[in-house]
Structure formats: C-alpha cells, structure tokens
Amino acid sequence: MQEEKNKEILLKDIENQIPYSKPFGVYDQLKKRIFRFILGVILLGVIIESITLLVVYFKDKK
Numbered sequence: 001m002q003e004e005k006n007k008e009i010l011l012k013d014i015e016n017q018i019p020y021s022k023p024f025g026v027y028d029q030l031k032k033r034i035f036r037f038i039l040g041v042i043l044l045g046v047i048i049e050s051i052t053l054l055v056v057y058f059k060d061k062k
Helices: 002-017 023-061
Strands: none
Touching: none
C-alpha cells in the first residue's frame, strides 16, 4: 500500500520535471494561468465593490 503511494508520488515528480515540450502541456499551463487571472480579476472586483459599498453605507449613515 505504502509502496504504491510512493511510486505514484515518484511518477508525478518525474512528470513534473519533464519540460513542457508538448503543445498540450503548454496549453494546459496557459489554461491554468488564464483561469488564475480570471479568478484574480473577479476577486479584485468583489473586493473593490465591497469597499465602495461600505463607503457609501457609512456616508449615508452620517
């Protein structure tokens, strides 16, 4: 059981060390980067929106 897990970890390590010469690997990396970028933009938008809502809320309270 433990040996199988170790083999899987080793295989993953070897796969990660292979440079992305295949177009699929590059495409996969690009997909991850685009996904992270979109997530970051959405999060940034949510944060800015919440700050502006808070500012408006406190201005209305005065």
